[in-house]
Amino acid sequence: MGKALEGIRVLDFTQYEAGPSSTQMLAWLGAEVIKIEAPAGEPGRTALSDKRGEDAWFFLLLNSNKKGVTLNLKSDRGCDMFRELAKTADVVVENLGPGALERLGLGWDVLSTLNPRLILASVKGFGSSGPYADYKSFEWIAQAMAGAMSMTGHPDGPPTKAIGGLADTGAGLHTAIGILAAIIQRQATGVGQRVEVAQQDAVVNLLRIHLRDTYSTGKAAPRQGNRSAAAAPSNLYRCRPFGPNDYVFIHCATAEMWKTLCDFCGRPDLGADPRYGDRRDRVAIIDEIDAMIEAWTEKRTKFEVMEILAGAGVPCGAVLDSGEVLANEHLRQRGFIVDLEHPTRGKFPMPGNPVRMSDSPTDLVRAPLLGEHNGEVWGKLLGFGAADLDTLRRDGVI
Numbered sequence: 001m002g003k004a005l006e007g008i009r010v011l012d013f014t015q016y017e018a019g020p021s022s023t024q025m026l027a028w029l030g031a032e033v034i035k036i037e038a039p040a041g042e043p044g045r046t047a048l049s050d051k052r053g054e055d056a057w058f059f060l061l062l063n064s065n066k067k068g069v070t071l072n073l074k075s076d077r078g079c080d081m082f083r084e085l086a087k088t089a090d091v092v093v094e095n096l097g098p099g100a101l102e103r104l105g106l107g108w109d110v111l112s113t114l115n116p117r118l119i120l121a122s123v124k125g126f127g128s129s130g131p132y133a134d135y136k137s138f139e140w141i142a143q144a145m146a147g148a149m150s151m152t153g154h155p156d157g158p159p160t161k162a163i164g165g166l167a168d169t170g171a172g173l174h175t176a177i178g179i180l181a182a183i184i185q186r187q188a189t190g191v192g193q194r195v196e197v198a199q200q201d202a203v204v205n206l207l208r209i210h211l212r213d214t215y216s217t218g219k220a221a222p223r224q225g226n227r228s229a230a231a232a233p234s235n236l237y238r239c240r241p242f243g244p245n246d247y248v249f250i251h252c253a254t255a256e257m258w259k260t261l262c263d264f265c266g267r268p269d270l271g272a273d274p275r276y277g278d279r280r281d282r283v284a285i286i287d288e289i290d291a292m293i294e295a296w297t298e299k300r301t302k303f304e305v306m307e308i309l310a311g312a313g314v315p316c317g318a319v320l321d322s323g324e325v326l327a328n329e330h331l332r333q334r335g336f337i338v339d340l341e342h343p344t345r346g347k348f349p350m351p352g353n354p355v356r357m358s359d360s361p362t363d364l365v366r367a368p369l370l371g372e373h374n375g376e377v378w379g380k381l382l383g384f385g386a387a388d389l390d391t392l393r394r395d396g397v398i
Contacts, residue, residue: 002360003029005029006031008030008031008032009031009032009034009090010023010031010032011036011089011091012033012034012066013096014035014094015042015044017139018095018167018169018171018172018199020044020063021173022172023093025176026176027065027066028065031090033066033067034067034069035066035067035068035069036071037070037071039071039371044062045059054344055342055344055369060345060348060367064340064365064366065362065365067368067377068367068372070398077392078397081397083106084382086106087115090119091119092119093175094121094123097136098125098128098134098136108194112192116191116192117192119192119195123175123196123199124137124197125138125141125142125198127196132145132200138168139199140167142171142199143167143203145203146166146167146200146207147210147211147221149162150220150221150223152223155224166203167200167202170206171202171203174197174202181195228283231252232252232283232289233289233290234252235250235293237249237297237305238297239297239301239302239304239318245320245324246319247318248302248316248318249317251315252314254279255278256313258277258282260314261309264309264314265296270292325337331351335352337349337350340365371398375389378398
């Protein structure tokens with residue numbers, strides 16, 4: 001069966017998370033993604049490894065389904081090879097520092113002249129315009145600058161980072177959307193274009209509904225911990241045996257859910273009280289509600305609570321730790337967590353593609369070893385033979 005992006009060639013000139021998460025999604029969808037690394041390997045492969053000489057888990061989790069080649073872009077020959085490769089490509093994706101691509105002589109003005117159909121996608125911290133355009137960024141910087149930290153944490157505590165990749169993978173997925181749109185538009189126009197996503201913009205987009213407090217009150221949105229200012233109950237509740245992650249999250253959005261929860265907690269009278277039929281009205285007695293619920297959940301494990309409540313139609317989720325996620329029966333039965341074999345790391349569980357398509361299933365393939373596909377790519381696309389490759393290696397070009 002063919003893949004959705006079969007026939008699309010992507011040159012992956014990215015590092016760390018924001019760029020690789022975008023190109024990994026394109027690879028999962030069937031594009032031929034060629035990851036280009038310096039001969040020493042991208043920083044995410046080497047510097048972030050827990051074992052010297054081993055590919056980092058960080059790298060393996062972000063670069064599945066890609067081909068891997070090495071190329072020294074600090075050499076004239078390396079830049080020439082990249083320009084030749086760009087002539088064969090549909091998309092180039094980069095998340096280098098501000099102006100880095102241009103300093104290499106590989107900016108949009110050069111690449112679009114070489115290949116008018118090319119799409120150049122860039123992931124930046126703050127974009128290529130505006131007062132912050134020259135500033136570098138990482139995940140936590142963008143979270144701070146987008147307002148996410150100011151809304152995360154408890155009211156009596158400091159701003160707190162969110163552990164999810166709001167800025168990195170968030171920007172990467174936004175970039176993938178832009179690339180797909182550019183590919184569709186190219187079908188009509190015949191020419192490529194630039195796609196740019198700023199991490200700051202992406203995070204603001206992800207938290208846009210949480211700006212509503214500012215619209216309503218004119219004040220900054222407050223930190224609320226695990227509670228909601230607009231709904232109750234909506235919180236974490238302790239469970240047996242009271243370990244660090246023995247909690248469930250319960251969120252009642254409708255009157256029916258609320259009544260069902262109260263029945264289980266032994267308070268049908270509260271569930272039938274018309275004064276608290278609306279989730280916003282229940283915020284006024286949230287302390288009483290939380291105490292009632294936790295008195296019930298503390299007698300059960302998080303999985304028992306989830307089975308009872310979720311099975312009865314009350315939204316409820318156990319707090320799974322990272323090991324529980326990788327072993328989760330539901331995720332494994334759905335084929336989202338699969339086991340891959342790595343030449344040196346051995347067998348390991350890998351989260352797959354969260355996007356499912358009936359006519360284009362994803363076949364998960366481990367991330368490439370450093371330069372694993374040098375012979376295939378440089379030989380097939382640029383016509384280099386074994387002797388040429390030996391020369392390029394000796395000269396430090398690949």
